[in-house]
Amino acid sequence: MPxxxxxxxxGDxxxxxxxxxxxxxERHVIDPILWKMxxxxxxxxxxxxxxxxTSEQQPFRxxxxxxEHDGAINGVIHSMLLPVPPIYAGRQGDPGLILPxxxxxxxxxxxxxxxLVAAAERALMDAGAKILLSTYVTSEPWHDVFRDRGYDPLTLYLSRADLGDAGRPSAVRLATEADVPGIVARAAENKRILFEIDPFWERHPDADTRFTGWMxxxxxxxxxxxxxMGSPENLNGYVIAQPASRLHFPPGHDITGTGVIDDYYHPDLADPTVLANGGEGATTLLRAAEAAFADRGMGAAFVVCPARWLSKIEMLEAEGYETAMVWSIKR
Structure with missing residues (x-):
């Protein structure tokens, strides 16, 4: 039987x-802290x-x-329509994402x-997806299939499990309402770089207003x-240390011990190909986020980084981060 x-x-x-x-x-074996069961x-x-x-009230599709082979289930694939964050234009609608x-x-x-991947692609396109994304955890055999089907790395998720106990660097402080305009201005720089790296990250015309509300x-x-870092009038950079979400971690894993760094920028990273000043300011912010996670009893940090932001990758790898998961886009 085919x-x-x-x-x-x-029933499945x-x-x-x-x-x-x-x-x-299998993921737990790769990294028992990041992929804690x-x-x-x-x-x-x-x-x-x-x-x-079964639920008719789902936040996304x-x-x-x-x-199946000879009547027995021998594989499964999970995909979704990924809601476009409100700071991005999303001109082609919600992308289809194959999950880990x-x-x-x-x-x-x-x-x-x-x-399975071919079937998921068809189902996502039938559901209206015009952009296709995929996810795989490093060391899994799915990488070769996605590559051969025309997927190109878009976003890396780099992790580190040794967060230390040094505490927050003195040059970094907690943000206040007075810092929001400076954070939004630095975030706009970050988004311009993202768009230069890949047009996938096209900003929404109201991105700054929406990001202000979210901050x-x-x-x-x-x-x-x-x-x-810096005064409200001359903000040098910002970082938000936040909890992990189910978007990146399947339900078999305990995510309470993992923190995510996504909203994060310092001018040291302004050139996506060359790290400025040895990455001193960007590294200081990173250490502050790690200290915040450690203070909350978390054991792993998970940093979101565009695959072509080479200066940021260089800085993260110098600090002991390794790629744990890859999101790719079908070109």
Missing amino acids: HTVRAATT IPRLIDLLLSDAE AADAPAQIEKALKFAL QIWQVS DSTIAPGASEGMINA NRSLTLRDRDMMV
């Missing part, structure tokens, strides 16, 4: 729990599957598909990965630390 790929149903959940639990355990991983996976396959909780059973042909809101959130 391999077939079809939409998943609730028991088998999918086994596949996805094994997949999570949830104490109740099977229950969390089951909960996520039931919600995705999810698609689960399975591959996609896997094949031991012994299944690696050609099954290609069949004021973020100041009230107790789950993150907003930090800056």
